[in-house]
Amino acid sequence: MVGVLVQGKPQKVKDVRDALGRNRHRQKDSYIFVIAQKIYDDAGKIEFDDTKKTERKNFVFIIDEINRGEMSKILGELFYSIDPGYRVKQDDLGDENKTTTIRTQYANLQKKPNKFDEALGIKDDGENENYGHFFVPENVYIIGTMNDIDRSVDSIDFAMRRRFAFKEITAKQSQESMFGNVKKWKESTEKDISPELLDELKNRMDDLNKKILDPKYHLGQAYQIGGAYFLKFAKYYDSSKKNESDAFKALWENHIEGVVREYLRGLDKDDKFLIELKNAYYGDKEPKKPGVNGENPTEGTDKELGEGGNA
Incomplete structure (x- = not known):
């Protein structure tokens, strides 16, 4: 583009090709021709006073x-x-x-x-x-x-x-800027969320990120999950249905779990570590899956492999 502009306003597409020193026409020459003409036309309307x-x-x-x-x-x-x-x-x-x-x-x-x-x-x-x-x-x-x-x-x-x-913009800083208070949340998502639910969302983010810093995962601060992921909670939450449990579950399964799994890829105990990070996210509020006699069929596995509790 610079090579075309220094030659003056092009009058035809061939001028573009000649300015660039090419013998053959290329499709993008037509776009360059239109853009160069527009730049010269607009520049002529600007009055300069040195x-x-x-x-x-x-x-x-x-x-x-x-x-x-x-x-x-x-x-x-x-x-x-x-x-x-x-x-x-x-x-x-x-x-x-x-x-x-x-x-x-x-x-x-x-x-x-x-x-x-x-x-x-x-x-x-x-x-x-x-x-x-x-x-x-x-x-x-x-x-x-x-x-x-x-x-x-x-x-x-x-x-x-x-x-x-x-x-560096840390995960905590992104949390404060993206949904530091209920008013900002409403302005950015148009979703009605209580201060208590917003605090729970922030606490889950803090618990998960605190667990990620555990040296045995070999991750570090750069791998903490930022506020943009947790802001997606609004995609699934509906205050009229009071479905916060389902919304937290969808947030983990659809957005966070895949990222965390990729972080742990290649580690010897990646499945165990994934469950530990999952426990940190859910705490003791993981939705129960219907199994035999209403019990959670995966509950035993989580307790056997994971550490449980908040990070």
Whole structure:
């Protein structure tokens, strides 16, 4: 896209292909053509006043699940531009000697200064060919969210880690932010839930997560179940039916059990450990399954293998 934009507004799809140095047409060239035209049309409606100073504002760019892609390839030149050493301060604008910026890989195709060049004080004097600069201002903040224990995604390499500060959001913090009180719960789920039931939901989450920290499971804090899982309780709870027991059962079987089982995969006593974590979640409130004479056919197994009680 950058290579197309620096050539000027494309008039036909062939211009896109020529700008990218290709001999054959690709389907995506039509999309690039439409997007490039839209960018140029909208840019023409913006009035720039280089002499007017505006009050500094901070801007935030949020990338959800940032580790689900190969960030060095996704960001391109931006990978270097977000480094603190390449950020541009407002007081440095207008003097290219005060800043350290990068030039895009298509900079040699650019015969006139772009907006970044102009901001750095680089003018079109007919002799200067040092065009095609790019930078990220210091007041642009990039926030990426990630679950670093996901097995299906790549880890963040050290080059990318150098460019970010890391802040862990614990399971307890997610609990407080997602359903810290009844009012927030109602606003986010439109479900009527009593303070007592909300406390029970939080207690079950605390008991399970406390049990997960047991060293024999070899898991740790990163494997604790976050509030997003327990918020799914609202999918099954209906206050008019007073079905909280069934709702807790559905929450475990449909959402939490599978995650915990995957955590324990490969351990020698994974079945036993799963029952122990299940007991921590249910405490002494596990729904009874109808068996012979109304007894729970799995109750004996749980008592034999698990530790029972709250974590």
